[in-house]
Amino acid sequence: MRTDPSDAADVNADVDASGPAPVSTVLAEDDVLLREGLSGILERFGFPVAASVSDGDALLAAVAEHGPGLVVTDIRMPPGFTDEGLRAAVRLRRERPGLAVVALSQYVELSYASDLLDSGDGRGVGYLLKQRVGDVREFASVLRRVAEGATFVDPEVVRQLLRRRADPLARLTPREREVLALMAEGHSNGAIARRLVVGDAAVGKHVGNILAKLDLPPDDDVHRRVQAVLAYLRGRPA
Amino acid sequence: MTTFDALASPDAPSGDDRREGFRENPRRRPRTLFQALLSPRFLLTAWPWRALAHSVNTMFVGWALAAVAMPVYLPWVVFAAMLATRPWDTLPAVSMTAVFVVGLVMVVVFTPLIALPLGALERRRLPLVTRGPFSSGHRPPPPGLWGWVRTRCTEGATWREMGYAALLMPFALAVTMVLGALFSMAIVMAVGPVLVSQGGEAEIALGLTTVTTPEEAVPYMLLSPAVLVVLLYASGILAQGHAVVARALLVGPPKDELRAELSQVTESRARLVSAFEYERRRIERDLHDGAQQRLVALSMDLGLARLDMEEGSEADRRVAAAQAKANELIDELRELVRGIHPRVLTDRGLPAALAELADRCPVPTRVDTDIPRRLPAHVEGTAYFVVAEALTNVYKHTGADAAAVHAGTASGGPGRPDTLLVEVTDHGPGGADPARGSGLTGLRDRVAVMGGTMELSSPEGGPTRIRVELPCGPIPPTPLT
Missing domain, CATH: 1.10.10.10 (Winged helix-like DNA-binding domain superfamily/Winged helix DNA-binding domain)
Structure with missing residues (x-):
């Protein structure tokens, strides 16, 4: 993907013109800066943001309202700052089979990964370290794969398993x-x-x-x- | 304690003395005034003279106290004088009340100011007649005048010293009268023959009799040393009584206060542990919500910037390098935060956190847990750090190729909290010495604060087993006995 030395305008044009169909997305992240940045990335790579919220309950409400194809959520959010995002994600996957969910976290924890993958049929789920969003193109490609039904687990989780x-x-x-x-x-x-x-x-x-x-x-x-x-x-x- | 014991206890023979006490061994030198008074050799020791010295300066202290205290009580003296000298119906009610109230204020304000230095002075005089320690019962006050006033007004030591001051005046009067009477009697008896012979028609009253001739006076003169002996005993008994009362009122802290202080110290230690636990969580949260999020946002911004750059260009390479550094920093920070307080412990409890610890341990480690419910945060935290430290020891020092962690709760019985039992076993060469590694000592301290126990068994040839039991109730207020 990166071998094409086209300029920025071309990249956008490329995504917009020949990219896959847009997937409506709901974003949940309590940090304002990150939420804005993630919104920008999602919009740019063909995931129009239907709503961006900052806690688990608002996430459930926004999904009920907009019926998105993809949910991107932080795991630790108000009010308890534990695993609100994860619990919301698991619940959404039980209630809405086929809804793709990507959960982001500052650290990876195997039991979180198990919970997520156990929810639904284990397809269309992603669990990755937050810092992966820095590699914007790779992040976008993970979102695309998950939206298409793939399962993605952060390499760090895999590394822990292999240890x-x-x-x-x-x-x-x-x-x-x-x-x-x-x-x-x-x-x-x-x-x-x-x-x-x-x-x-x-x-x-x-x-x-x-x-x-x-x-x-x-x-x-x-x-x-x-x-x-x-x-x-x-x-x-x- | 019987009353006698209570009075005598400060100078009563200790257990040691009782075993080889002075009664059984009369040659033994009396070590206290009390022992000396009971000893037939009382007059041959230094104690009578020490007691006499104490009694004499008790008189001086008593009269000095009266002189200093008199102005304080003057309004009440006036009040009493007015009551005594004028008929009831002629008394001016307003003035009387005013005098009484002024007197009350003066007593309340100035009595402590007199009693406190008096107490300090009296503690310095006590070594003459009794053995130490002579520490005051006062607590160290917080800085500032108000702190001093508040501490002094609310502690028992101050009030006991005021009581002592009140007792000292009549006591000094009694000492003066008894010793003065005996002393002048001895003098008069000693010089009686001379006085009678010189005076011609002189009469000298000696107790119940009167002597008029030198011949009559001589037997009394011969008896006067006996009066001096009586005087020494009297002063000894008075000084001993004085010492018992003074010790009870001026020297502290008494046992129950010590005990209260000890339990306060243990409670505050337990609170400190809780506070540390809380602080660790707070720091973890602050780093998570602050630095970590900022760094992720930074990495994301750099990533977004690279989207607009020509791939492989100098600028792109530089930004990529900066982004790589930011990611390294994020990784390092994540490890740091895990060391401060593992998030998984808060979110998922001990079983998940122990499994993760084992995952991260380079030595293959089997974990089995039987913990049906979440435990108090300080219990989980301590158990986690015990296992973390123990596994680090296994990895660094034993060369063992396998370790096992077991953690389970057991019912503590009726009225007692459940117990968490944690065992870390390795099949290394054994021979671990808890005295050598500060890590193990630190663990023991951590466990002890919570009223738990830690046992280490590490025979040569292995296996090494660390076994920790932690009560799962609130932190016990007094784990010390």
């Missing part, structure tokens, strides 16, 4: 874990192959091995991928 030892995922080879990590970031087989600089067939084989090793029943492929990621996240001893 674990006593883990049912220990059966996976390092390469398979790498592939699973990329799956958790919502990449397709083709995208994974490009990233790892291997052939599509090799990736397909890895994914098959992963699914087999995690004892996932044969099913719709996308759903199984999500299941694999969920297993990944739930695989914590406790």
Whole structure:
């Protein structure tokens, strides 16, 4: 995407002209500066902001009012400054299957990721560190993937998972874990192959091995991928 | 305590003395005036002279006190004089009331000002007749005149000193009369023969009898040393009584005040711990809502700026580098905040926070928790930091290749709070010495403040186990016994 050395006007024109269809978005973030900045990014990359709010209850109300296709929410918001945004997101996903939700947080916590991914069918969910918005294009592309039904988990979460030892995922080879990590970031087989600089067939084989090793029943492929990621996240001893 | 014990206790033999007491061992030198008075060798010790010295200066102090206090009581003296000298119906009611009220104000204002220095002086005289300590019962006042006044007016020590001042005047009078009478009697008896022989027709009254001739006076002269002995005993008994009363009123703090102070100190220590916990959370919140958000906004602004730049240009590279630095800073700040107070502990409680700790520990660590409900914040915080410190020790010092954390609550029984039991075990080489690592001592202190216990078992060859029990109730006010 970034290889095109076009100027700014061209970038906008590119997004506006040939980009995918706009997705109506509700934004929840209590910090004014960040809210304004996020609004700008969303608008610019084809996510018209139907409403921007600053707490969990207002988020629920705004979604009920505007019926957006995507929700971008901070996890920690007034009044309690704990996980209001997360709870609102989980509730929205239960009540509105198919609503894509991206949750942002200053730090990542595995149990938050599990909650989010457990809500609904585990598709159309993103959980990432707030600072990822700094890489604007990548952030926009994550939003796009999630809006299209992909699951995205922050690389930091994946890194924490990989650091674990006593883990049912220990059966996976390092390469398979790498592939699973990329799956958790919502990449397709083709995208994974490009990233790892291997052939599509090799990736397909890895994914098959992963699914087999995690004892996932044969099913719709996308759903199984999500299941694999969920297993990944739930695989914590406790 | 019997009454006798209460009176005698300040100078009563301690447990030590009782075991090898002076009664069983008469050769032993009496160590107090009280012991000396009971000893047959009383007159051979220094105690009679010390008691006499004390009694003599008690007289001086008493009369000086009377002289100083007289102006204070003058309005009441006038009041009493008017009542005594004039018939009721001729008394001017307004003036009488005024005199009485002025007297009252003077007594209330000036008595403490006299009693406080008097108390200080009397504590300096006490070593003559009794053993220390002689610390005053006064609390150190806060700075400023008002703080001093408030402290002094509200503490028992001041009021006890005022009571002492009131007692001292009649007591000094009694001492003067008893010792004065005995002393002049001894003198007159000693010089009686001379007086009678010189005076010719002189008569000398000695107690119940009267002597008129030197022959009659001589036996009395021979008896006068006995009167001096009586005088020494009398002064000893008076000084001993004085010392008991003075100690009771002037020396402090008494035991119950000490106890109250101790429990205050423990309570304030517990409050401090709570305050630290609260402060950590506040700092974490401030960093989260302040610096962290600002940095994310900065990174976002830089990212937005790069959208408008030619990719690969000098400006783009510079902004990219700046953005990378901002992101590093965000990462560092996140780690810092986690060290101050892990957010997951507040949001998700101990099981999630311990699992995360184990995830982050380089040594593979198994966690099992049995904690059905959220615990008080200070309990969660302490348990978390105990495990964090213990796992750090495992990683840094033991070389163990596996560790296990167990945390569970147990019922504390009727009327007692539940207990949180935390165990961290590693299969390293063992031999951990709690005296060496300040980390373990710090943990022990942290646990002790909450009334909990910490045990370390680390035999050579392992395994090393740290076991901590924390009561889950409010921080106990007096964990000390």
